[in-house]
Amino acid sequence: AQSVTQLDSQVPVFEEAPVELRCNYSSSVSVYLFWYVQYPNQGLQLLLKYLSGSTLVKGINGFEAEFNKSQTSFHLRKPSVHISDTAEYFCAVSDFTGGGNKLTFGTGTQLKVEL
């Protein structure tokens, strides 16, 4: 079974500072990796995804992530955060099983941007 580990449950950062949210996965097969964002009182929104090709993936709102197969990591980064980036961020891995696919999520990282 595939699994995802997000080591940081909370990450406080000042506005305009850079941030990195860490994600490690375990899998015995090729993986597809995702980052989702959840703003307060909302559902999850796809931020970016890695399917194949370039290991540096760019997403919405200035976020990017780098797939590192040797370290089994898919860390999310942003060079300069804004107060509106305050949200919970979930890393997920795609797993094909039975007749369909399912996503396995990490436990989430709460990003709190302070002035």
Added chain:
Amino acid sequence: DVKVTQSSRYLVKRTGEKVFLECVQDMDHENMFWYRQDPGLGLRLIYFSYDVKMKEKGDIPEGYSVSREKKERFSLILESASTNQTSMYLCASGPLGHLINYGYTFGSGTRLTVV
């Protein structure tokens, strides 16, 4: 845009009640999912379905059942609600096969409180 609509935003039910959570999607997606979200535990898959009348157990199916009589609707059923089922419930949908790797679309969630 794909819309995934969850019928209730907030629900309060009594212990022992039978509870129905409804989810409807409007993009003809084959795959539909029910997740439960709890602080510190992330999203955990309860059940998913990749076709009408088809269902597969996720990671935490105990105490839940599902129904998919029509392609667009996926219902989560708590046969006899208990206080440990107080949680945020998220529905998601996505296309079949490799297209699922373009991510799922989530509803806004139903916050269920069992008293």
